[in-house]
Each structure stands twice: as C-alpha cells, then as structure tokens.
Amino acid sequence: MIKVLLYEDNDLLRESISSMVTLNDGMDLLGAFSDANKVEEEVKTFRPDLILMDIEMPGRTGIEATALVKKTSPETNILILTVFDDSENVLNAIKAGASGYLLKKYIANRLFSAVEEILEGGAPMSPAVAKLVIQSMQKPQQSTNYGLTEREKDVLVSLSKGNSFKLIAADCKISIDTVRTHIKHIYEKLQVHCQTEAVSKAINEGLV
Amino acid sequence: MIKVLLYEDNDLLRESISSMVTLNDGMDLLGAFSDANKVEEEVKTFRPDLILMDIEMPGRTGIEATALVKKTSPETNILILTVFDDSENVLNAIKAGASGYLLKKYIANRLFSAVEEILEGGAPMSPAVAKLVIQSMQKPQQSTNYGLTEREKDVLVSLSKGNSFKLIAADCKISIDTVRTHIKHIYEKLQVHCQTEAVSKAINEGLV
DNA sequence: ATATAAATACCCCAATCATGTGATATGAAA
DNA sequence: TTTCATATCACATGATTGGGGTATTTATAT
Numbered sequence: 213m214i215k216v217l218l219y220e221d222n223d224l225l226r227e228s229i230s231s232m233v234t235l236n237d238g239m240d241l242l243g244a245f246s247d248a249n250k251v252e253e254e255v256k257t258f259r260p261d262l263i264l265m266d267i268e269m270p271g272r273t274g275i276e277a278t279a280l281v282k283k284t285s286p287e288t289n290i291l292i293l294t295v296f297d298d299s300e301n302v303l304n305a306i307k308a309g310a311s312g313y314l315l316k317k318y319i320a321n322r323l324f325s326a327v328e329e330i331l332e333g334g335a336p337m338s339p340a341v342a343k344l345v346i347q348s349m350q351k352p353q354q355s356t357n358y359g360l361t362e363r364e365k366d367v368l369v370s371l372s373k374g375n376s377f378k379l380i381a382a383d384c385k386i387s388i389d390t391v392r393t394h395i396k397h398i399y400e401k402l403q404v405h406c407q408t409e410a411v412s413k414a415i416n417e418g419l420v
Numbered sequence: 421m422i423k424v425l426l427y428e429d430n431d432l433l434r435e436s437i438s439s440m441v442t443l444n445d446g447m448d449l450l451g452a453f454s455d456a457n458k459v460e461e462e463v464k465t466f467r468p469d470l471i472l473m474d475i476e477m478p479g480r481t482g483i484e485a486t487a488l489v490k491k492t493s494p495e496t497n498i499l500i501l502t503v504f505d506d507s508e509n510v511l512n513a514i515k516a517g518a519s520g521y522l523l524k525k526y527i528a529n530r531l532f533s534a535v536e537e538i539l540e541g542g543a544p545m546s547p548a549v550a551k552l553v554i555q556s557m558q559k560p561q562q563s564t565n566y567g568l569t570e571r572e573k574d575v576l577v578s579l580s581k582g583n584s585f586k587l588i589a590a591d592c593k594i595s596i597d598t599v600r601t602h603i604k605h606i607y608e609k610l611q612v613h614c615q616t617e618a619v620s621k622a623i624n625e626g627l628v
Numbered sequence: 629a630t631a632t633a634a635a636t637a638c639c640c641c642a643a644t645c646a647t648g649t650g651a652t653a654t655g656a657a658a
Numbered sequence: 659t660t661t662c663a664t665a666t667c668a669c670a671t672g673a674t675t676g677g678g679g680t681a682t683t684t685a686t687a688t
Binding site for chain 2 (some may be wrong): 339346348409411
Binding site for chain 3 (some may be wrong): 665
C-alpha cells in the first residue's frame with residue numbers, strides 16, 4: 213500500500229481527489245490538507261511515500277513545501293498537481309525536488325498512471341512541461357552572444373576554466389598583453405568589471 | 421506532410437524504420453543514411469522537419485550530428501532513437517538540442533506518438549529518461565558540499581555574483597580581512613587557487 | 629576542563645589584475 | 659581610398675588578490 217498525503221486548497225477538488233485515491237486499492241490516503249503550513253510535522257507524523265501537491269495555496273506555496281519536504285525526507289516522492297504550466301513554476305518545482313508535474317486537466321485520466329510511473333522510478337510530465345524542462349537545458353543557440361568575436365570567446369572559455377592570464381596566453385598561444393586586450397573588450401561587451409562577474413555571466417547565460 | 425531524414429547504421433533496423441515511415445500517410449521519408457558524416461549537406465539539401473537519429477554510428481556520433489544540425493538549422497526537430505539510456509548520453513543529447521529521446525525497444529509501439537508529440541511542441545521521453553533529466557536539475561541535497569560552513573557559503577555566493585572582496589565585506593557585514601580568511605578556507609576546501617576557478621566550480625557543481 | 633571548529637580581525641609581500649594609452653597588421657566595408 | 663573591425667603586442671600605474679602568518683571570541687564536543 214502506498215501511503216499518500218494530499219495538499220489542495222480547493223475544497224471541491226480536494227474531496228474529489230481524495231475519493232479517487234481512497235477508492236484505489238493500491239493507495240492509502242493518510243491525510244488531505246488545505247494548506248502546507250505544517251507540512252514538516254505532517255510528513256514526520258505520517259511518513260508518506262507520496263505527496264500530491266498543489267502549487268497555489270494560502271500561506272506556503274507548494275514549491276516551498278516541496279523543498280522543505282525534500283530536505284527532511286528526501287525519499288518521499290512529490291507529484292505536483294496544478295493549473296500552472298509556465299516556465300517559472302515548472303522549473304522551480306523540479307529544482308525543489310518534485311518527481312513529476314501533472315496539469316490538473318489531466319488528473320482524471322492520468323493521475324494513477326502518473327503515480328505508477330513515479331513509483332517505478334520515472335518522472336511523469338505532460339508534453340508541454342517536458343518541453344519546458346528540456347528547453348531549460350539547451351543553450352540559447354545564438355541569442356545573446358553579446359557580439360563577442362571568436363577569439364574573445366576562446367579567451368572567455370579559458371578564463372571560465374579558472375586559468376590565469378598567463379595560462380590563457382599559453383592556452384591561446386598569444387602574449388599576455390593580448391589577453392589583457394581581449395579581456396578588456398569582453399568586459400565592455402558583457403558590461404562587467406572583473407573576472408568573476410564575467411565568468412558568472414558566461415556560465416549562467418550559456419556562453420561557455 | 422512532414423519531411424523526415426533517418427540516420428541509423430544498422431541495415432536491418434534502418435530498413436525497418438524506413439518502411440514504417442514510408443507507409444505512414446503523414447510522413448515523407450526523404451533519405452535514410454548509415455552515418456552522419458555529411459549531415460550538414462544533407463540537411464541543407466533536404467530541409468527536413470524532423471530527423472530520426474541513432475547515437476552510435478561509424479564516424480560522427482548522433483550527438484555531435486545533433487549539435488551540428490541545430491547550429492545550421494535550429495528549426496529542425498531531432499528525435500534520438502537509441503539503446504543507450506545512461507545519464508551521459510541522454511543529457512548530452514538533450515544539451516545538444518534533441519527534442520525527444522526514444523529507446524529502441526519502444527520504437528514499434530511509440531514512434532508515431534513520439535513524432536506527433538514533437539510536432540505538437542512536446543518532448544517525448546521514456547520514463548527512465550525523464551527521470552534522468554529532472555535529476556540532473558535537482559541540486560544534490562547535501563552530497564558534495566566540500567564541507568563548506570554556512571558563512572563560507574555566503575561568501576562564495578557573494579563572490580559568484582561578481583563582487584569584489586570589498587563588496588563581499590559590505591554584503592556580509594564583516595571586515596575585508598575576514599573575507600580574505602573565508603576565501604582562503606574556501607580555496608582549500610574546493611582545492612582551487614583563484615576566484616574564477618572557485619566561481620566556475622561553485623556554479624557548475626550547484627553550490628550556489 | 630580542554631580540545632576543536634567556526635567566525636572574526638589584522639599584518640605582510642609578491643603576484644596578478646584593471647585600466648588607460650598607444651601601436652601595427654590585416655581584411656572587409658563604405 | 660579610407661574607414662572600421664579584428665587580432666596582435668607593449669608599457670605604466672595603482673588596486674586587488676593569493677598565500678603566509680597570528681590572534682580573539684564563542685560554541686560544541688570529548
């Protein structure tokens with residue numbers, strides 16, 4: 213029997229999902245709550261295998277709750293049930309530790325298959341959500357290049373590996389003064405003022 | 421009609437997939453190749469909407485080919501068909517720009533639904549693959565922390581934003597000499613020797 | 629009671645970096 | 659032809675950083 217907790221602030225929907233879970237032979241609903249403000253205690257009390265989690269709730273959001281649960285009980289699986297399929301909510305929920313992300317319109321059809329998939333080590337997502345996730349991993353192909361030249365990019369890559377100017381010079385087979393010049397131009401184009409800022413920007417914007 | 425190219429080095433499998441695609445009313449197979457060594461020209465010639473791509477092929481791998489195609493023709497969708505479901509291949513293929521990742525054992529059952537899903541803006545993945553993808557986004561909860569203390573982490577975060585020692589001091593409300601001490605400890609624990617290396621490591625390993 | 633770890637602060641010195649200014653060569657664009 | 663962008667190299671100065679110490683306070687563990 214899979215021990216399940218449910219967090220959903222809409223009374224009707226909470227009742228409806230509760231019924232679905234209760235009527236399912238393999239699942240045991242231990243609790244259904246309208247907010248996640250005491251989620252830590254509840255997880256400690258009930259030790260659920262799976263949590264069905266809404267995002268928008270009074271007080272603590274489902275994403276914050278997910279992060280908290282994962283911190284105290286990493287083995288608990290969390291399936292997000294929500295109407296939001298925007299990039300920010302999806303990615304934050306997954307980063308917080310969600311095992312799956314099911315849009316509410318699919319609950320009736322796919323809830324049980326999603327739960328099965330999670331327990332088998334999968335990660336159920338609706339197609340649009342999956343697309344968002346993999347897009348977030350793909351470097352923006354040529355969007356914000358900041359007008360860096362090839363050589364400047366070479367230098368930036370070398371810099372991002374943690375090389376000193378001296379090592380960059382050796383790496384690119386140019387003099388250290390040329391490295392300085394390139395670095396100056398990189399700073400102008402990236403609008404930064406030091407190495408760390410440049411490296412940080414380069415990595416976070418997928419330039420390297 | 422969806423214009424399709426196929427890359428697969430196994431003759432039998434290539435024939436078999438070719439037949440499937442040819443017999444499908446909505447798809448038009450423009451070419452089927454046993455290696456991807458001339459993929460750039462072929463894409464330029466045939467302008468496909470979709471490429472079915474094996475990973476292991478003589479010469480250029482499907483992952484390298486995917487990156488090349490996406491560079492010259494970003495609007496072309498690429499569906500990976502392979503037997504490999506290890507983390508490295510999956511993540512590299514997706515980073516290279518793949519729109520979906522179908523294991524070969526599922527081809528017979530799921531090829532057309534996967535193609536449909538791609539064209540509708542989705543990202544078809546088998547459950548195990550989806551799990552790998554979202555795991556790669558979730559920060560290791562407390563694994564490789566390098567034994568950094570809270571304060572050291574604060575300093576590292578501030579450093580990673582591109583702040584100078586002076587600004588870090590202001591940020592953390594401590595003296596600049598204390599910042600230097602923390603930085604020294606961070607370097608020891610991360611086994612690096614300068615800011616850029618520390619920032620690079622911090623970002624890439626999810627410490628910040 | 630006494631180590632031990634963490635956070636704080638200070639000193640010194642050599643190495644590195646930020647910034648400005650100037651110069652040469654090449655190839656493409658106006 | 660002349661300008662512009664790119665890539666290269668040089669020099670100088672002051673600021674910042676890296677690596678080496680030492681030291682105090684507080685809290686935790688033995």
